[in-house]
Each structure stands twice: as C-alpha cells, then as structure tokens.
Amino acid sequence: MNPFINRKYIVGGIFALIILIFISRLFILQVIDPSYKLSASNNVLRYITQYPARGLVYDRNGKLLVYNEASYDLMVIPKQVEAFDTAEFCKMLDLTKEQVLARLKAAKTYSYYKPSVFEKQISARAFAPFQEKLYTYKGFFVQTRTLRKYPQKIGAHVLGYIGEVNDEITKADPYYNPGDYIGISGVEKSYEEVLRGKKGVEIFMVDVHNRIKGSYKNGRYDTAAVHGGNLKITIDATLQAYGEDLMRNKRGSIVAIEPSTGEVLAFISSPSFDPDLLVGRNRTENYQILKNDSLLPLFDRPLMARYPPGSTFKTINALIGLQEKILWPSRTYSCVGGYRAGNFFMGCHNHYSPLNVKQSIQHSCNAYYAHEFRDLLDHPKFGSVENAYETWRNYVVSFGFGQKLGIDLPHEVNGYIPTLNYYKRIHGTKLKSLNIVSLAIGQGELLMTPIQMANMTATICNKGYFFTPHVIKELPEEFNSLKSAFLEKHKTAIDSVYFKEVIEGMFLAVNGTDGGTARIAQMNGIQICGKTGTAENPHGEDHSIFIAFAPKENPKIAMAVYVENAGFGATWAAPIASLMIEKYITDTITRPYLEQHILEKNLIDAKH
Amino acid sequence: MQNIKSNIWNNLDWVTIGLYFLLVTLGWLNIYSSVFSEDQLQESFFTTRYGRQLLWIGACFVIIVIALAVDSKFYSSFAYLIYALAIMLLLAVLIFGTRINGAKSWFVIGPVRIQPAEFAKFATALALSKFLSFYNLKPEKFKTLLMFGLLIVAPAGFILLQNDTxxxxxxxxxxxxxxxxxMPSVYLLFGILAMVLFVVSLLFETYIIIIVLEILALLAFFVFYRKQHETLIAAAILLIGTLITWFGISYFRPETSKTLLVLAGLLISSVLFLIQMYKHKLKTGFFILLVLFSSILFAFSVNYFFDNVLDDYQQRRIKVLLGIESDPFGAGYNVNQSMIAIGSGGPIGKGYLQGTQTKFKFVPEQSTDFIFCTVGEEWGFVGTTFVLLLFLALLMRLLFLAERQKSKFSRIYGYSVASILFFHVAINVGMTIGLAPVIGIPLPFFSYGGSSLWGFTFLLFIFIKLDSNRTQLIT
Structure with a gap:
C-alpha cells in the first residue's frame, strides 16, 4: 500500500544502531578501560593549578624592571575541614576568629567540595611557620602564586599593574578562572598574552583525610606550566628615573622618542607612584588612596591628558604654509607688537621686525602666524575658506593628530582637531578666517596628548615621517607579529624639503645669538633644537610646554615636556628637556646648578 | 459525553505513558542526586533545583490534560497557523527576548522563562506532517525537497540567530x-557525503580534498561507463592540466596557494573534458562533473562557515572532538570530566547519592546538559544501559504506533516525535561520552529545566492523543 513501508526498518535500524554504539562505548568506558576509573575506596582527585611565573620585563639596556616573588594562597575545601585550634590558626594568619568564620562560610557558599581561596598572598616569611603546622588543619592546603616586584620603582604607567579577573573576563575567556590575575594597564595589559604564559595542572589522588596519595595516573593528564615570555621594552631606565626625579613635585608629563625607530625612551606621568603599591595584600587599600588623590597619580597623562599645543604648533603652521607656497624661506611679515585686524588684536612679545620663517620660530612671533594662517585660509586658490580649512586640517591630521597613534599601551585618547562641522555649529554657516585665527598659534579648540606632541617632534626631525610610537623592543619570537605595525613608516603630507627652515628656526630658538625664546635650554657640546609653548588654561596658570630634539644632525632623541600650571614654556619645561637630552646623550650632567634648581622647585604645594 | 471520555481512556497507549513516567521519575532522582549536597539542606525545598523540577513535573499534568483534551482535528487543521505563530514568536524573541548564557532565546515573564525554540519544534513537526500528508504530494520531486527545506530552515535559521546552535x-x-x-535515497547519499565532507574538510587542507574528490570522480566515471580507455584519457587530461598549471603558475607567482593551483588545473582539464563529453554525448559524465564541483564548493563553504559563522568556543569543541586539538582544560574540559565521571562508575556504579566526581562539581552543567554523568557515575554500566534501552524502547514503541496510524498526518507526526527525541538522546548522550560535539541540548525528560520538559511532554502527548483516535482518518 505504501511503497516506502520498508523504510521503517531503516529508521528503526538507525535508532538501534546509535544506541548500540553508545552502549558499546559505555562498556569500554565503564567496564574495560581502567583509565577513566578511580579506585573504589572513594578517592577523589584534586586539581592543583600550576601557575606559570609571569614574564619578566627589562629596559632597553637589559636592566630588570619587573620580576616575580613567590607568595602563597591558602586554600580550603569546606567539606574536609575538621575542628581545629582556632586561636593558633588566627594568630599565625593575623586574623580574628570572626574573620575566619566568615571566610569559611563564604567558601561554603561557593562550594562544599571545590577549593576556594581562604587567604591570599601570604608572604614567604609569614608562610614558613605556618607550613609546619599545615597538616593539622584538615581541608586546608596551599597553592603557590607569584607577586610582581619592581626593583627600580619607576615607570608605573608604562609597566602597568595586574589584578584579579572579574566575572566578565572569566565568562568571555575560558582561560581565566576566578582568582586568576590579568594585566589591567600598561604593558601588563597590552602584552598579557605574552607575559601570562600557560597554566598547567597537576592531578593528585587525595583520600578522605585530605592526604595526597600520589599523582593520578602517573601524571598522564598533568600539564606543565609554561613560563611567561619576557619582554624588553624601549624605555631607558636611567632616563626614565631621571625624568621622574625632575618632575617630582610638578604635574605634567614627558615623552621621549627615538626618532629613527619610534621607540619610546621615557614615558613620565607626574605625579607618579611606586608600582609596588599595587601589588600584594594592600593593593585594594592603596588603590583607593591613589584613586582619591586630587593630583590624580593614576591618570596616564602622556596618553590621556589633552592640552592645546600652544606656540609649539607654529612649527606645523609654518610647514603647511611652506608646502602651500603661502610662505617661502625669505617671506617676512612685520609685527607691530601683535596682530591687528579691525577691532581684533592679538598681542605679541618684544622682538625685532619684520621676521622671516625661521626667525618667526626663533622668536615665536604671534603676528607672523596670524598673517600666515589668514593668508592661507583666504587664498583664492581654495575657492572658499571652508575648502582651505579642510586642506589645512588634512595636513594636521597627517601628523597623527586628532586620532589614536596606536601605541602599544592601553587607554590612549584621540585628542581633537576641530572639524568643519564643529565650526559651522559654532559660527554659523560661513566660516571666517579671523574667527579661528587662534589656531595659528596653537590655541583655540586644538587638543593634543603629550605622546602626539612627542611624535610631532620626532616627525619634524625626521623631516616628514614617523614610526608609530611604541614601547616593545623585544619579545619571544612567536609573538613577533605584535611588533609588525611598528615597522611601517608613516609619511606626512609635507614634503621633506620644507622641514629645513623649521628645524633651523628651532635651532635658533635655543641657540640664536640674537635672542631666542628657549635660550635656557642651550648647552655646550650638543646642538639642541626646540620650541617653547604655553597652553592657555582656563582653570589656573598656563601650562608650560617644550618640544625638543637633539642633536640637530642625526637626532637621537625627540621629546615633548608638559609642566602643568608652570607658566611660560621656557621657564620650566625647556630646562627639563635640556637636562633630559644631556642625560640621554652624554649620561652626565654638566649643569648641576640647573639640575638643582629644577629638583628643588615645588610647583604643587605652592598651589595647595 | 461519558462514552467519549472512557473511549479516550481506553484508547491511550499505556506503554508509552508508562515509559514516559519512568523516564521522568528517573530523571528527577538523578537531578536530586546531582544537586544534593549538605549545604543545600539549609535551603527551602522549592528553591533547590530538584524542588523546582518537581513543580515543573506537576505542571506537566496540566499540559498532558490540555494535549489530550484538544480535538485531534485541531492539530491538523491549524498546523500551518501554529507554525506561523511559532515563527513569529521566534522573531519576537530575537527582538524582545532576554539573553541567558549567551543565547538570546528566552522570554522572561516574572519567574517563568519560556524558550520559543521548544514550541517551534512541535509546531514544525505539525507543519511538516501537514505538508507531507498532502494527498497529491510527489516526494521525489525537487520542488518537494525545496518546500520541505524551507519549512525547516526558517525556524532553524531564526534559532541560529538567537545563538542557540x-x-x-x-x-x-x-x-x-x-x-x-x-525522499529519494540519493538525497540521503548526498547528506552522508556532505557530513563526511564536513569532517574531512576540517581535518585536511582544501587542496588535498580536491585531489581526493577528483580521484573519486574518475572512479565514478569508470564505474558508470566501464571504459578503461576513456577513463585513462580523462585521468591523463586531469594530470597534465594540473601539472601544467601547478608548475606554470607557481613559476610566475610562487606565493599562489596550493588550493588555487589545484583548482586552476581542474578548471582547465574540465574544459577539455567537457568538449570530449559533448562529442561523445556522455550525459552522466557531465553530472559527475557537476557533483564534483558542488562538493568542492561545499568544502569551501564548510571552511567559511566554520571560521566565520561558528563562535570560537564552538570551533574549539568541534576541533577537540575531531582530535585536531587536545585541550583537557579548555574546550575539552567538560567532556574529559564527564568521561572520568562516567568511567568512574564502573560496572555497577558507586550507588545512589554516592557520586564524588559529580558532587565535586568537576562536571559543569551537571543537572542540565550533563545529567547523564550522574547516571553513569552512580548507577554504572548497568544504569546507563538501562536508561539507553528505555529510550530505545520508547523510540521503537513510537515507530510502532506511527506505523499503525490510519492517517498519514498522524504517522508523519509520530515519526517526527521519535526523530526529535532520538536526536536529543543521540547528541546529549554522545557528547557526555565524547562521541558528539558539545552542543548544549537537553536529554529528554531527564535534564533539569521546565521549558524543555514541557516541550517534550506536549510533543509526545499530542501524538498519544492522535494515536487514541487512530481509527479516524484525519486529513
């Protein structure tokens, strides 16, 4: 009646076949193969995670920056706990009886049978006497962990810190279990996969009295922990330490870059903190103190603080002017103690007039750049001010401004270069060059981070290109791909021929015999080029800025120094940069009076 | 009225109902054991999982009464409407649903969580029964396959979007x-070929698969025509084409992938081959070529599907199952633990409530997806075999009942019920013993959870109701 009636046997056969296969498999698993069986005496397995030592971090010269020290986590399995001498136990662990009971209860809530952490990070010294007594406390055992140690006590923001994983991480990545550590900031975060290594596990057979009966299956299912990979970072520990000293009692940051590679030599955020504070049992407490500090020591200024570039930005405007043929080396504008246009007046300081391109940088003439910027925006070849602005903005963006540079450290911010739309919203539809003339001297809405400023300096001394700033120098070979992004040369939209005038101007600003805004940075033996800047600060005294590189030929170091609320760029930022350069290039300081002057200056307490 | 009632009572298949209650009871006992531990004695009964499961089981009686009370004709008459409703619910849950354990497949209304996917299973079963029982249906037509495919791909697709693979x-x-x-047997053959290809394309590089497929195609060619000479010529064309492109292209562009080289060779040889076939009017050869190319396309799409559609954890689970990766602490953890738990049960088990592996929570999802571990550990080989045989008995009984239906609709629905239950048992038990990938689907009647228990109960009792009216002809 139904032509396919016989197919019922096939369907039934498939059902029976699968069930039969399952039963055979179960027969092998449960009856024949002994490897999945435990002994009948109700032994249980204990999984002890073997935590790998986290990778070490070295500076560019091989100086150790981060290493590990053993510590011990006391674990408990509530099911196996028997009555014990609480008084002695409390004394040895420095806990109250209530704390002990509360923790036991918490462990029970988590699981009766699975181990939970009872006390974290017991130091080696505290652990020694306890270990002898451990066998009397049934249900307790110890798991070895490591703590990060910082022999140099520098570079807290670059190195970052580690902390326990939260629920989100453990859910997203099966590698992590509650209680594991993970890099939270700095290279600890960006190179977490390199540093963490690979966890292993040892499986033991444990009897009901919590005694280890031996390894399960002779270690057949054990896996060894793989030591984390070591990192060599580009930071120069000596320079970093020196910079942190110079910045003590001042707010601000220093970023120094090796222009030929983009390697970050120093990365200073001040005030900083001792990285050891965020390790060990007092970590949470210390973290709260640092977090609530009004000087924001945890704030990663080089990557996150946004300031206007001030007069240092005149270098960029000069380059754009040269490239667009608004300027040429001998082009002069006169300065009448400032720039006047109708009712508008922008002041300038005392210098001779008129000035050409390099002199305008040497003396940081505001009027010169107001003229140049307006000539650019109003130039008929662009058709409209809007088009001219877009052109200008594209040049600026090609230096890496207004976007994350892509440094291998977390939390970098974009900075801000106003868009045309922004101005349309503020000033209505028609953009007028006079309305935005403050951009000529690096004021107005421009916001840059210190790392972007240092990168700009490196780009200038490279005559038009940069490598993305980075802190990784060497890492285990299998991770080399993490470095590939830093080998790519980024070219700006300015032709290299135009940089000569600006570099010359920056040289004169420091070394000019007829005066210069940064004469204080001048020193014998090294040809330093620099440019001062002062960022207007609506909340208090202006920020002092200095960008510099040296030597003039084949530069070895390019940097940006920000000192908050310190007034003129020349006053504090310039001498700090000069000392840093000397320290890096010659490794000695020939101007102890200048060094003393900086070290003693306290720019924080004066205001608090 | 009295008459009708007693009629239903007598016509119910008590064997199936008995098996159902036996499985539900055994399931509850094992949930009790897997959750049971001293700390939970402090909790009140109905906040524990076994307490709640008892509530869900109680609620099943309501579901059973509803399923049996509704007229049989209702299910066939409204099959498509119920199906449309299910599809709408699946759509709604994508928009308004709540994400639980990564799958956006739940409606949460107060304390009750409902999974429309469960509803969709029986709705699709009804719709397919209706479709396949159409008196004028030609099962061998490609159009039928297409319609059939559409009916199952629609709900499956939405559920896939909910991230509930x-x-x-x-x-x-x-x-x-x-x-x-x-269904024409050749589809089944293609299905098996597709499954084999799926596994094989994950295990081997694509160019090796293409070469193997080419050899298979040549063999097929030989089998169909029994012409040694022609086959040899075809093989020679293929070999020469492949060698020329291989060395030719890799000389000029050494970075070209092997897959592309082999593929280029095949394309060139196919053109020559096609010309030959056209001359000799060999139709089947053309067909073989078509199958060859669709297989290669399929192998490519498997790799694409695997890399781009499946989540990382799903990829890892499949790789662990296929032995490409060994990772006893990552993706393989659950399965490894589950096998240790089951293996540790031995021939007769450790005794009820005596399991240690499962108690120590080494096996995750113990009361839901891995409930079979508790059976294995505490009841041993005897217990696992008994439970599996119970399921087999239920499946066979369902097939028997299905075959005795007068109406085609009821028969097809019966087969659907049996097949759904079979798939769940096969995958769920298979994954606990390392024979199937870990995809979280419950063991029918055993696993903790109201939504799935109600879904299976409703699915089953609709069939019991249909069976009670087996003498009627439902269309």
Missing amino acids: GSALVFFVFFLVYFREG
Missing part, C-alpha cells in the same frame, strides 16, 4: 521523517 541543529533530523515518506 544546538536547538537549530535539531531541525535537520526531520530529514529522517522525509526519508520514511519517500
């Missing part, structure tokens, strides 16, 4: 039902 795969078991109703 396991439930989505369930729908493909309906091909068994279609097979019983006259």
